[in-house]
Amino acid sequence: MTTSRARPTPGGPPRRQLHAQIPPHHPRAPQGAAAAGAHADDRVHAHVAGVCGVEEAFVFCCAHSHQVKEYLEKAGWAGKSGPGSMAVTAVESHDAISAGDALRVIYDRGVIHGDFVLISGDTVSNMSLKDALQEHMDRKKKDPLAVMTMVIKHSKPSILTHQTRLGNDEIVMAIDPETKELLYYEDRADNSHLYITIDKDVLTNNPTLQLHNDMEDCYIDICSPEVLSLFTDNFDYQHLRRHFVKGLLVDDIMGYKIYTHELRSGYAARIDNFRSYDTVSKDVIQRWTYPMVPDVISSRDCSESRLHRQGVYKASDVTLSSSAQIGANSVVGSATSIGDHCKVLNSVIGEGCKIGKNVLINGSFIWDNVIIEDGCKVSNSLVCDGVHLRAGAIVEPGCVLSFKVEVGKNVVVPAHSKVSLLPQPSNEDSDEELEYADTNSGITDSPPFSSMRSNGDQSTVPLEEDESGTSETGTCGVVGYVWTSVDTGIVEEWRQSIAPIPKEKLEELRHAVSDDDGSEDESNNPTLPDKDDSSDSVVEDDDHISKFEKEVEETFQRALGGGVNRDNLILEINGLRLAYSLQHADCAGAVFYSVMKSALVAAQSTNDTLLKTTADALGKWKDLVRNYTKTVDEEMEILLKFEEMCQETTKEFSLLFPKILPYLYDTEVVSEDAILRWAEEKEHADESDKVFVRQSEAFIKWLKEAEEEDDEEEE
């Protein structure tokens, strides 16, 4: 993160200071985000210097601070001072783990004395701050309690995408339409809360208020110096929005107010995930952010990049095969070569890349010095510096390949994989509270390699788990670790990745939108059945039954210990059944399970003793079990349960199945009807399901013959 401030020029506008933060290290981007941040940073600064007369900027940095400084240095921001230009100073702190901490550090250093602009370093904007600043100043004169003006912007109007466009959480704000005071802010739209709750006092004080779901938060705030002291007073404030803004809104003792400024022209967006990286990049290419567009910026860097038709930017020294095709809205950096019959569509290719023949690159971001060999396909992915894709590799949508990852020949990297040379840090608590978590200088501080390995669930990628692999070939796989997404889980993956939103998700969204509320019906606070309700209930059901089984088992154990007599045991189990509102058949299974389990506990390892104890247990408890096996269905249930046990929970029985089955028959726990029906039903089942039927074939055959004999006798 970075902070900087400008010196007041005589007679100039009131002293303003800029504080830019660069989230150093997005938890999901191994090393990539820092560089992205640096680029964004460039734009922030250009913007600030260009349009709003900020004279001094502080860039607060923690992780990757040297990189940021280096960048500032290189781009000519640092150390400049003089009339008309903005001085940029880097403020470094390695123990700040959140925006709150950063602001406290800045407060402690005493570098900011007046009103300042707080902007996150990953914001790209070309807006003029003038109006917002003026508004803020005017308001402050009238009402000293108005400590902050938040810049917001209308998002794209389609109801389906206005919130998914930047991949961020949905924001709901309540704003007073007259004064533009912010009355409510919620940025984490977990669907568990179906309702937005607005305090009644808010409503009594503001008879009219507007609820917005169609606004984006630009993360550009104009703050009074009180904001800094507020952060210092409330040392538990970490997150700018979740803690600080909410804290101010809730607190009515101090009466501080936050206002909003709606951006009507101009561009502002924050890059804090891959989707917004994608969206904002495309906006840049399409020149919404002018003057922060590739050709203008590059002309300043002296490396020529020119805009061609259909929004294609090409550096002057690109080596481009005549048969290669560069589609609309693409950028190709300098010293990059592109081979025959390549297709590049809607993509950004950095500097010094070598791209072979017949490569298809679609909607992707290829950073610098990437080597892509012949016949590769990369779609909707982010490929960082120095990555090497060997011939025929395919990168499916939504992937992120971090620095220097190598992908072997003909390897398919499955969709939404994130691959890095570094192991994933194991601190699972890197939740969003610690968005700016300081994993300073990632390489040295990262946890030991042993702590985290690739999660291996991406079975299609044969991973080089060996450290030696990093140096070696990788011809048959991917060199690197696959990171799992830490906090969001797969559900959110589509939301934040570069890949376009899958069709079915859009469909789902639409339904979510229209599929309102039978639920909302009569009662006032119903629980809305969610779209994935059905699956939930199934899970719950399983849970339910296993809980029941557990209780039955415990009850049974007590009976074994002699605590409960048999009649009471039946009563208790019946009671449990009613409590869990289950069928008789479920009971049969559960009781049988308990009996068998007790036999297993009593037995000492060998099969012979197990058979014996099982026979004993069954003999002892057959009445109990028979109490629940009144119909063939319930007997079937027992057989199925037994099968399940053999396959899953108590594999010890699996070899004994054919021996125990006749015993079950002898003790009349299961009738021959049940066994025959069971065998019959299994006839059409999968091979794997038939194992036990096969094993007991002889017995079943015997049963059948016996039955036929019976019939004959009757005749």
Added chain:
Amino acid sequence: MDFQVVVLAGGTSDSEKLSPLVSKDVPKALLPVANRPVLSYALDLLEASDLKDLIVVVEGQEAAQLVDAWVSSAYLDRLRVEVVVVSEDLGSAGALRAISKRLTANDILVVSGDLVTDVLPGAVAATHRRNGAAVTALLCSVPVSGPSDTASSSGKDKAKKPNRLNVVGLDRSKQFLLHIVSGTDVEKDVQVHKRKIQVVGRMEIRSDLMDAHLYAFKRTILQDVLEHKEAYRSIRLEVLPYLVRSQLRSAPSGGSGTAVDETGSSAVQSSGNLQCLSQHRVIASSAFKQNVLSRSSGGHRCCAYIATKSKYCHRLNSIQSYCDINRDVIGEASHLSGYSFSTQNNIIHPSSVLGSKTTIGPHCILAEGSQLGDKCSVKRSVIGRHCRIGSNVKIVNSVVMNHVVIEDGCHIQGSVVCNNVQLQERAVLKDCQVGAGYIVTAGSEHKAESLARKYSEL
């Protein structure tokens, strides 16, 4: 216009809030406001909008006869009015249900008989038609209640205010009703369904609007709701919120197979439309919304007609509002009364007799055949027909109905005196209501009391 109008006129027993003003002889609909039955305000308004087919629903046989008798004499040849009796205590929705079979027109306008307003029902009906809505409700600003000149009662009002908070959610064009929580059940925080906000993007929450009890319904939908939700008793508290809640619901699951196909193919296109439309958001706002809402094929639209602040809109449903309305109708909202005021801003019927040194201030009405003795003073008050008022009587901010006898030296302030009441000498009333036929004894003083004859005396 193919509109059928239902006027819910109440009965005699319905509101305890209005005792002792309402009695067997004077049902709620016939309570005089500036010496005209309150119902006449609604009926005149309907007549002005050319809505002439009316069903007046009255609770209770006797009340119905009284209303019928009055309507047929007063509106002979002006309106086609059918007075229908329903049993008491059905609630507004219940009353509608009882007469549901009589409803035949495409759209039904439901008006509460106690509404005193100058918002034309025709405007509401037209909005309803234009939007093709399932229901359109008239919303008006919460009146600044309480007489501004008496500090005591305005203080009371302030305390009352939070109790009747109505929360209304509107879309950005302020045409569509997205959320409604009525009145008294909002003592807690307001909850708004997120999905709704997601659909519309922006919702305006207003707590300064009140439901004026004037609705236009699409008949089929109204009848549907009445039929299927038998427990619903109130339009305001149950039927309307139900319609608002269910407006985004998609088609019943039975037909979902085809419905999905349809929306599936047209969906991308329609969202494209939305984007274009939103560029011209101001112009196309209603189309924008229509598009959103019509996507859910089973959905219907709930609209609102918001009266501008300058419009008068008040319901006579409490003693306080009775006093307020009377005061307003002869005062600031005098255009409602239908009378032409004299240059002194009052109306003194030529047949009335005034004693010497008696003054009638501005904002007063003195009806026919009433007599006042000497040195009386009347300010901001309504005096009914054939009242006999002695000397040295002061009447301020009060309503005196017909055939009232007020003897010498009485002081009446902020009170309502019903028909045939007798106030004996030097009685003092302040903020009182005196039921019909009551006798206030000589020299007694009453403050903020409700005086009525006990049943044994009746």
